[in-house]
Amino acid sequence: MDVEADIKKYGFPQWFKSKEHEFDSCKFGMWLFLVQELMLFGGLFVAFAMYNYLYPETFREAHHHLDKNLGALNTVFLLISSLTMVLGVAYTMRNQMGKAMLNLFLTFLLAGAFMVVKYFEYSHKIHEGLLPGALYSFAANPSTPENPQSLFFSLYFMMTGLHGIHVVGGMVCLLWIMYRIKIGKTTAERFGAVEFVGLYWHLVDLIWIFLFPIFYLVV
Amino acid sequence: MSDKHDNHHIVPLSYYYFTLGGLLVLTAITVGVSYFNFGSMAANLAVAMAIASAKASLVLFFFMGLRWDSALNRGTMVATIAFLAVFFFFVGADLGYREEWESGTKYAEVKSAAAAASMAEIKEWERPSPDLVAKGKELYLGAGGCATCHGNAGKGDGIAGGALNPKPRNFEDNSSAWTNGTSVQSIYVTLTSGIKGTGMAGYQAMLSPKDRLALTHFIRTIIPDPQGNGKVDAQYASILKDKDSIGEEGGASSQSKGIPIDLAIDQMLKEKKK
Known part of the structure; x- marks a missing residue:
C-alpha cells in the first residue's frame, strides 16, 4: 500500500474508487472535524451564556476592561486572512503557484498580527491582575461571591485562549502547506491539503465572529 | 457551470471579494450598533447575534464553499447548528424556570442565607x-x-x-x-x-x-x-x-x-x- 506509487501511477490511492471519491471522503472527514470543534466551543458558549444570565451586573462591569477597538482590529485581521486563505486555494486550483504562495503567506502574517494584538491584550490584563479564578488580584474591584469578577475572566481567558491556540495551530498548518507547494506535493491536480486547511482556517474565523461581540460589544 | 461529478468547481474570484466586503460592512454595523441600547441585555444580545449569524452565513456559504458543495456537507453543518440550538434551549429553559432565585440574585447569597438560620x-x-x-x-x-x-x-x-x-x-x-x-x-x-x-x-x-x-x-x-x-x-x-x-x-x-x-x-x- 504505497501511497506515493499509487498517486504516480493512478493519480490517487487505490483504496478509493476514484479521485472524486478520495476528495469527497477527505472533505467530509474535515467537515466532521470542524463540527466537532463547533461543539467544543459551543459548550463554552453555553457556559458563558449561563453565567451572563446569572450575573449580568458582574459581566457588565468586567467587560469594560476589554478594548473594543483592539477586538474590532483583530476581527478585521481574521476576516481579511479568510479572503487571502481562499485566494490561496483558488490560485492553487488555477495552477498559479506564485500568487497562491503569496496569499498563503499573507494569511500567515495576518494570523501573526492577530496573535500580536492578543499578546498586548493579555499582558495588560496580567499586569492589572484581571486573571481567572484565584489568580484574580485587581484591587479596585475585588471578586466576591456576590460579584464574581474572576468568573468573567476565567471565561475570557479560556475561550479566547483556546481560540488563540487554534490560530497558532492554523499558522503551523499554513507553513506546512506552503512547504508542500514548494516541494511540489500540492499541485493543481492534488490540492486537497490546501483546501482542507482553508476550511479549518475559516472555522477559526467563524468562532471569532461570535467571540468578538459577546465579550467586547454586548452590554 | 459545473456538472454533477466535478468536485473542483472553479468559483469566480469576485464572489470572494464581495464576501469580504459584506463581512467588513457587517463588522462596522455590529460595532456601530453596540453604542445603542435596545432596551435590555437580551435585546442587545439578540441584535449582536443576528449580525454575527449573518457574517457566519457568508463565511460558510462562500468562503467555505457550502453554496456549491454536496448536500452531505451542508446537512452536517445544519445538523450541528440544530444540536447547538438544543444545547442552548434546554439550559435556557432550566435557568428560566428556576423559581428559587431571580436572575441577578447571587447563588452564594441564597445558599449562605439558607445555612444561616439555626x-x-x-x-x-x-x-x-x-x-x-x-x-x-x-x-x-x-x-x-x-x-x-x-x-x-x-x-x-x-x-x-x-x-x-x-x-x-x-x-x-x-x-x-x-x-x-x-x-x-x-x-x-x-x-x-x-x-x-x-x-x-x-x-x-x-x-x-x-x-x-x-x-x-x-x-x-x-x-x-x-x-x-x-x-x-x-x-x-x-x-x-x-x-x-x-x-x-x-x-x-x-x-x-x-x-x-x-x-x-x-x-x-x-x-x-x-
Missing part, C-alpha cells in the same frame, strides 16, 4: 419583639395576605372569607375553643399545616419560619388574653425538626407573596363541594 435563631423568634410584630402586621395586611379572609382588624370579616364554611376565625373571639389553641406554638402549627376540613390552608411552602412566627406574634396581639401553653407542643417540635422548614429563605419563593389567589379559590371550591 435552632437558636428560631428560639429567638419565638419570643415576641416589636420588629417581629411589625413584620407580622406587614405580612397580614399585605397584598394577598391574611386580611383577605380574616379582615383588616382580624374580626373574621374579610371579603374572601365570605364564602367559606366554617367562617374564618375572629381573632377577638375567645368564646369557642380554638382548634389548635392560642399559644405561640399553636398558632405557628396552624399557619404551617392549616386546619383540616376548613378553608385555612397550610403555608409552609409560602412563608419562611421567621415569617410565620412574625405573623403569630402579630395575631396574638389581637387575641384577648392568649394562653401561654397550647395543646400542640409536640406538633410544633416535629415541624421544627423538619429540615425543609429550617432556614431564612424557605420554600419556592425567596420573598413571601402572601396567600396565592388560586389557593384561596381552591379552598372556596372545596367548601362549595360539601
Whole structure:
C-alpha cells in the first residue's frame, strides 16, 4: 500500500474508487472535524451564556476592561486572512503557484498580527491582575461571591485562549502547506491539503465572529 | 457551470471579494450598533447575534464553499447548528424556570442565607419583639395576605372569607375553643399545616419560619388574653425538626407573596363541594 506509487501511477490511492471519491471522503472527514470543534466551543458558549444570565451586573462591569477597538482590529485581521486563505486555494486550483504562495503567506502574517494584538491584550490584563479564578488580584474591584469578577475572566481567558491556540495551530498548518507547494506535493491536480486547511482556517474565523461581540460589544 | 461529478468547481474570484466586503460592512454595523441600547441585555444580545449569524452565513456559504458543495456537507453543518440550538434551549429553559432565585440574585447569597438560620435563631423568634410584630402586621395586611379572609382588624370579616364554611376565625373571639389553641406554638402549627376540613390552608411552602412566627406574634396581639401553653407542643417540635422548614429563605419563593389567589379559590371550591 504505497501511497506515493499509487498517486504516480493512478493519480490517487487505490483504496478509493476514484479521485472524486478520495476528495469527497477527505472533505467530509474535515467537515466532521470542524463540527466537532463547533461543539467544543459551543459548550463554552453555553457556559458563558449561563453565567451572563446569572450575573449580568458582574459581566457588565468586567467587560469594560476589554478594548473594543483592539477586538474590532483583530476581527478585521481574521476576516481579511479568510479572503487571502481562499485566494490561496483558488490560485492553487488555477495552477498559479506564485500568487497562491503569496496569499498563503499573507494569511500567515495576518494570523501573526492577530496573535500580536492578543499578546498586548493579555499582558495588560496580567499586569492589572484581571486573571481567572484565584489568580484574580485587581484591587479596585475585588471578586466576591456576590460579584464574581474572576468568573468573567476565567471565561475570557479560556475561550479566547483556546481560540488563540487554534490560530497558532492554523499558522503551523499554513507553513506546512506552503512547504508542500514548494516541494511540489500540492499541485493543481492534488490540492486537497490546501483546501482542507482553508476550511479549518475559516472555522477559526467563524468562532471569532461570535467571540468578538459577546465579550467586547454586548452590554 | 459545473456538472454533477466535478468536485473542483472553479468559483469566480469576485464572489470572494464581495464576501469580504459584506463581512467588513457587517463588522462596522455590529460595532456601530453596540453604542445603542435596545432596551435590555437580551435585546442587545439578540441584535449582536443576528449580525454575527449573518457574517457566519457568508463565511460558510462562500468562503467555505457550502453554496456549491454536496448536500452531505451542508446537512452536517445544519445538523450541528440544530444540536447547538438544543444545547442552548434546554439550559435556557432550566435557568428560566428556576423559581428559587431571580436572575441577578447571587447563588452564594441564597445558599449562605439558607445555612444561616439555626435552632437558636428560631428560639429567638419565638419570643415576641416589636420588629417581629411589625413584620407580622406587614405580612397580614399585605397584598394577598391574611386580611383577605380574616379582615383588616382580624374580626373574621374579610371579603374572601365570605364564602367559606366554617367562617374564618375572629381573632377577638375567645368564646369557642380554638382548634389548635392560642399559644405561640399553636398558632405557628396552624399557619404551617392549616386546619383540616376548613378553608385555612397550610403555608409552609409560602412563608419562611421567621415569617410565620412574625405573623403569630402579630395575631396574638389581637387575641384577648392568649394562653401561654397550647395543646400542640409536640406538633410544633416535629415541624421544627423538619429540615425543609429550617432556614431564612424557605420554600419556592425567596420573598413571601402572601396567600396565592388560586389557593384561596381552591379552598372556596372545596367548601362549595360539601
